[in-house]
Amino acid sequence: MNAVVIQYRKTKSTLFKSVVIFFSLLCTVPLLCILYYIVSKGTKEINWHFLIRLPMPVGEAGGGIANALSGSVIIVLVAAVIAIPLGILGGIYLSENKDKKLAYWSRLSADIVQGIPSVVTGIVVYFWIVKPMEGFSALSGSLALAIMMLPILVRITEETLLRIPNSFKEAALALGVPYHRTMLKVIVPCGLSGILSGALLAVARIAGETAPLLFTAFGNPYMNVNIFKPMQSLPLMIYNYAISPYNQWHNMAWGAAMILLIWILLLNILTKLATKRWRVQL
Amino acid sequence: MESTIIKSENFNAWFGDNHVVKSVTVDIPKNSLIAVMGPSGCGKTTFLRCINRMHELTLGARTEGSVRLYADEIYDMHPILVRLKIGMVFQHPNPFPNMSIYGNVIAGYKLNGRKISRSEKDDMVEDSLRKAALWMEVRSTLRRKGSFLSGGQQQRLCIARAIAMKPDVLLLDEPTSALDPISTSSIEDLLIELKKIIRSS
Numbered sequence: 001m002n003a004v005v006i007q008y009r010k011t012k013s014t015l016f017k018s019v020v021i022f023f024s025l026l027c028t029v030p031l032l033c034i035l036y037y038i039v040s041k042g043t044k045e046i047n048w049h050f051l052i053r054l055p056m057p058v059g060e061a062g063g064g065i066a067n068a069l070s071g072s073v074i075i076v077l078v079a080a081v082i083a084i085p086l087g088i089l090g091g092i093y094l095s096e097n098k099d100k101k102l103a104y105w106s107r108l109s110a111d112i113v114q115g116i117p118s119v120v121t122g123i124v125v126y127f128w129i130v131k132p133m134e135g136f137s138a139l140s141g142s143l144a145l146a147i148m149m150l151p152i153l154v155r156i157t158e159e160t161l162l163r164i165p166n167s168f169k170e171a172a173l174a175l176g177v178p179y180h181r182t183m184l185k186v187i188v189p190c191g192l193s194g195i196l197s198g199a200l201l202a203v204a205r206i207a208g209e210t211a212p213l214l215f216t217a218f219g220n221p222y223m224n225v226n227i228f229k230p231m232q233s234l235p236l237m238i239y240n241y242a243i244s245p246y247n248q249w250h251n252m253a254w255g256a257a258m259i260l261l262i263w264i265l266l267l268n269i270l271t272k273l274a275t276k277r278w279r280v281q282l
Numbered sequence: 283m284e285s286t287i288i289k290s291e292n293f294n295a296w297f298g299d300n301h302v303v304k305s306v307t308v309d310i311p312k313n314s315l316i317a318v319m320g321p322s323g324c325g326k327t328t329f330l331r332c333i334n335r336m337h338e339l340t341l342g343a344r345t346e347g348s349v350r351l352y353a354d355e356i357y358d359m360h361p362i363l364v365r366l367k368i369g370m371v372f373q374h375p376n377p378f379p380n381m382s383i384y385g386n387v388i389a390g391y392k393l394n395g396r397k398i399s400r401s402e403k404d405d406m407v408e409d410s411l412r413k414a415a416l417w418m419e420v421r422s423t424l425r426r427k428g429s430f431l432s433g434g435q436q437q438r439l440c441i442a443r444a445i446a447m448k449p450d451v452l453l454l455d456e457p458t459s460a461l462d463p464i465s466t467s468s469i470e471d472l473l474i475e476l477k478k479i480i481r482s483s
Contacts, residue, residue: 165376167372167374167376168376168378168379169339170336170339170372170376171372171376171377171378171440171443172378172389172393173336173339173365174334174336174365174369174370174372174444175365175366175369175389175390175393175394175443175444175447176362176363176364176365176366176390176394176447177362177390177393177394178362178394181393181394181395182393185392185393186378186380186393189380190378190379190380192380280379280380280429281379281427281429281430282379282429
């Protein structure tokens with residue numbers, strides 16, 4: 001092969017590499033822009049009082065987001081408590097009964113539910129829960145979020161458990177261990193890191209949802225920890241404050257957006273740590 | 283002549299339409315080491331797995347005929363009971379990756395929810411690992427995960443896990459096929475040792 005051909009190939013290969021690197025850098029641009037914007041707008045709002053005080057009427061300085069923050073935590077927590085056990089059990093069923101008809105249909109419906117727009121989930125929960133109970137409530141918001149979490153959890157659990165070799169199940173069963181204990185004490189612990197990171201990712205995914213909360217948790221300018229009453233949450237608060245005509249509220253919305261961002265970032269870091277901590281060498 | 287522990291009569295096994303085990307009639311005497319030999323695919327593994335009913339995990343598996351443990355028909359017993367009395371070591375080492383070496387040895391008790399005291403556990407772990415000729419190598423690293431051991435050590439750990447349950451019968455499905463020659467000979471020596479221990483007790 002002569003030198004010119006080799007030079008030509010080298011140039012092509014370098015060109016391709018540079019294009020790939022350029023576009024991968026380009027992908028980070030929107031993220032960096034958003035981060036920069038929120039951080040520059042939000043940082044000056046955030047201080048200790050911002051976190052622990054309740055909102056003030058328009059015109060009065062020094063309001064906080066305590067109600068939205070506590071509301072968000074409660075709504076997301078209740079959603080997680082509902083969705084995580086169901087999701088893990090469903091995932092176990094799917095991984096254990098790959099070829100059954102029921103598994104096929106529940107896998108399909110999980111995938112479809114995952115694709116339902118969140119606002120539609122919100123409306124459905126509104127007609128199921130809010131209307132019959134005659135009032136908005138944090139619980140209905142949690143339920144809407146739980147419905148959104150469920151398919152993520154089911155599929156991640158299924159995929160994690162499918163990667164665990166059958167030989168461990170055989171080893172446990174050959175020791176005379178009943179099936180349910182084999183699953184709960186051997187197979188699930190082996191996949192714990194995957195399941196846990198799936199759960200945390202699902203929480204991070206729903207923590208910023210606004211649409212399903214609009215007609216369920218509704219929002220509340222006051223402090224409320226009763227899950228049967230309307231409750232404020234960070235995304236709702238950001239939405240309400242951002243569309244208001246007051247400059248001061250706009251700034252608070254930026255502050256709240258920053259808090260939400262930090263929360264989700266922390267969850268992502270926690271996911272990475274959890275994955276490392278509970279990883280099982282298969 | 284010693285008494286018979288496993289007695290199979292006209293035993294057949296199928297996977298779907300595939301007739302794998304064809305009317306096996308055999309008496310296996312107590313306290314002995316019996317090797318089943320044959321070309322690959324002749325049904326050695328299937329026959330072994332039928333003895334502790336592990337074949338039931340495979341879809342489409344079906345059996346006919348009788349296998350007895352002493353006087354009890356295995357196929358009339360609950361599979362869990364069968365597997366508690368008939369232990370098994372598999373072709374590929376499979377210590378539980380989520381448990382320590384110590385945890386692996388007592389896994390049969392722990393997973394079955396049987397309460398045993400701390401000192402009983404310690405004794406059982408040492409005794410089983412000694413019988414599996416692994417104690418000297420791992421006694422200072424009992425709390426480490428079993429998956430850090432070499433293949434041969436892992437397989438001996440699996441043997442320790444099986445004999446900790448004090449089964450009446452131990453099935454070994456080509457336990458050395460995935461191992462190097464040195465590990466193979468150490469496991470073969472171990473099995474002969476085990477036979478001596480059982481005979482003398």
